[in-house]
Amino acid sequence: QAKNSGRNQFEFYNKSLDTQALERLKIENELRKALDKNEFNLVYQPILDLSTNRIADVEALIRWENDTLGSISPMHFIPIAEETGLIIPIGDWVLRTAFKQLELWNNSGYPPISVAINISIRQFYQAGFINQIQQLLQETNVQPDQLTFEITESMTMDIEAAKEILYHLKKLGVNISIDDFGTGYSSLSYLKSLPIDYLKIDKSFINDINTNKDDKSIAITMLTMAQSLGINVIAEGIETNEQLGILQQHLCNKGQGFLFSKPVPVEELNKILEMESVYF
Numbered sequence: 615q616a617k618n619s620g621r622n623q624f625e626f627y628n629k630s631l632d633t634q635a636l637e638r639l640k641i642e643n644e645l646r647k648a649l650d651k652n653e654f655n656l657v658y659q660p661i662l663d664l665s666t667n668r669i670a671d672v673e674a675l676i677r678w679e680n681d682t683l684g685s686i687s688p689m690h691f692i693p694i695a696e697e698t699g700l701i702i703p704i705g706d707w708v709l710r711t712a713f714k715q716l717e718l719w720n721n722s723g724y725p726p727i728s729v730a731i732n733i734s735i736r737q738f739y740q741a742g743f744i745n746q747i748q749q750l751l752q753e754t755n756v757q758p759d760q761l762t763f764e765i766t767e768s769m770t771m772d773i774e775a776a777k778e779i780l781y782h783l784k785k786l787g788v789n790i791s792i793d794d795f796g797t798g799y800s801s802l803s804y805l806k807s808l809p810i811d812y813l814k815i816d817k818s819f820i821n822d823i824n825t826n827k828d829d830k831s832i833a834i835t836m837l838t839m840a841q842s843l844g845i846n847v848i849a850e851g852i853e854t855n856e857q858l859g860i861l862q863q864h865l866c867n868k869g870q871g872f873l874f875s876k877p878v879p880v881e882e883l884n885k886i887l888e889m890e891s892v893y894f
C-alpha cells in the first residue's frame with residue numbers, strides 16, 4: 615500500500631511538473647511578443663502622506679493583458695521576465711512610459727507629483743542603467759526629485775556593487791526606496807551604509823498589525839529603527855482604519871493600500887488628483 619501511494623505521488627508530482635513547465639513555456643512565449651503587441655499597461659496606486667492624509671506620490675505597477683492567457687499578475691510574470699532577460703526591454707518600457715506620464719502630468723497643471731518605479735535586479739545591475747536614467751531626465755521635463763526607484767533587499771547583497779550604483783543614482787538627485795522590507799536579506803547593517811530615502815514595510819507585516827502582537831512589534835521596531843537612521847517609512851497594504859491608526863500613532867511617514875485606493879489606470883488617477891487639487 616505504501617508502495618502504491620508512493621508511486622501515485624510520484625506520478626502526480628511528475629504530471630504537475632509537466633503542466634507547470636508547459637504553462638511556463640506558454641507564458642514565456644507570449645511574454646516575448648507582448649511588447650510588440652502592446653499588451654502592457656501601467657496602473658498607479660496613490661501613496662499618502664500619513665500626517666495629512668493627502669496624496670504624496672504614486673507607485674507605477676505593470677499590468678499584462680494577453681489575448682489567450684488573460685490578465686497575468688506581475689507576481690507571476692516578472693520572475694519569468696527576470697530569468698529570461700526579457701525584463702530588460704520590459705523594464706525599459708516601464709521607465710519610458712512612466713517618464714512620459716510624468717511629463718504629461720507636469721504639463722497639465724497638476725501640483726507636482728512623484729512616481730515610484732519598481733526596478734528589477736537585472737535592470738539595476740545592467741551596464742548603462744545610470745546613463746539611461748540620466749538620458750531620460752535630459753530628454754524630459756521630469757525633475758529628479760519626482761522619481762523614486764524601488765529596489766529590494768536582495769539587490770543589496772553585494773553591498774559594494776549596490777553602493778556604487780546607488781551613489782550614482784543619488785548624484786542624479788532621485789530617491790531610493792527599499793521595497794518589501796523585512797522579507798529578504800536579514801542583515802540590517804547595510805541600511806546605514808547605503809543612501810536610502812525610504813523603507814517600505816512589506817504588507818505581510820501590516821496585514822495583522824492590529825491583531826498579532828508579534829507583527830505589531832516587528833512593524834514598530836522597523837519604524838523606530840528607520841526613524842533613528844533618518845530614513846522615512848512607507849507602509850504597504852493598509853486595508854483598515856485600525857491598521858492606519860497604529861501606523862499613524864507610531865509616526866509612519868507614508869502609506870498605501872486598498873483603504874485609500876487600489877492601483878488605478880491614468881484616467882481614474884487623474885480624477886482623484888483633480889478632486890485632491892481642489893484643496894491645494
Ligand code: C2E
Pocket residue numbers: 659674675676687688689692708732733734764793794817850851852853870871872873877
Ligand atoms: P510591490 O512593488 O511590493 O507592489 C505592491 C503590491 O501590493 C502591488 O501588487 C499592489 O497592487 C499590492 N497592494 C497594494 N495595496 C494593497 C492592499 O491594501 N492589499 C493587498 N492585498 N495588496 C495591495 P501588484 O501590482 O500585483 O504587483 C506585485 C509585484 O510585482 C510588485 O510588488 C513588484 O514587486 C512587481 N512589479 C509590479 N510592477 C512592476 C514593474 O513595473 N517592474 C518590476 N520590476 N516589478 C514590478
Ligand code: MG
Pocket residue numbers: 673732764793
Ligand atoms: Mg514596489
Ligand code: MG
Pocket residue numbers: 793794814816850
Ligand atoms: Mg512593495
Ligand code: MG
Pocket residue numbers: 793794816817850
Ligand atoms: Mg510587497
